[in-house]
Amino acid sequence: MKLTKAQYDEIAQFLGHVQPTRQSLRKLKEKFPSQSQSTLLSIFSQEYQKQIKRTHAKHHTAEAIETYYQRYLNGVMKNAAAPVLLELANEVDFAPSLMARIVLERFLQEKEQTIPSKTFINSMLRDPSQIPDGVLANQVYQCTVNDCCYGPLVDCIKHAIGHEHEVLLREMLLEKNLSFIAEDQLRAKGYDKTPDFILEVPVAVEGHIIHWIESKASFGDESSHQAYLQDQFWSYWNRYLEWEFLQREGGSIQ
Secondary structure, eight states: OEEOHHHHHHHHHHHTTSOSSHHHHHHHHHHOTTSOHHHHHHHHHHHHHHHHHHHTGGGGSHHHHHHHHHHHHHHHHHOTTSOHHHHHHHHTTOOHHHHHHHHHHHHHHHHHSSOOOHHHHHHHHHOGGGSSOHHHHHHHHHHHHTOSSSSHHHHHHHHHHHHHHHHHHHHHHHHTTOOEEEHHHHHHTTOSSOOSEEEEEEEEETTEEEEEEEEESSOBOHHHHHHHIIIIIHHHHHHHOSEEEEEOSSOEEO
């Protein structure tokens, strides 16, 4: 669905005054009952990610990392079953999964006396049972399952939604008897950057001739549109001419 700029700004302004938690998401639904759940969740996620990007650096200073690690150690020493890392992340307005990554990396540095690789850390975040400390493994797990915008669980959900939308789009094209070349076929031919579908016979949509279609499983706000234009769409334009861009999850700003 499409929102007016005023409607989007009202939702974004509301989100600027609440913590990025599931409780806040419920408040958002109560505040804007006329908007679909997928729209509100998508905007909620994107606004939260913008906030995290703005504050990311301050949480990764040597002083901040050591402070978080010591607070974690002190917290689990008092009560190992308490959600120490999750509560710490909420207290400092940082994503629980990212807080878990900071503390896990610091723990591994101390244990292994070396800086662990990103691949090694990602593997443990996806499967906390690999962490050689039961208490920390449980803390990381709590952060992962309670983080609604970051972490391996969210990544899996986003990937599944994106794949589902591509399948639905393919079915729609087949239903309309439109001839197309899919992204996997284009990559097999050696193309590096490709849209989801290229129409072998262009079609007219609202006065525009459409040569290709790209589907995104996210809300289309102004900043995401600009990022997509820079990273993908202009290169598609140069190769494949005019496009149809679909925001399949949550809609976009009108």
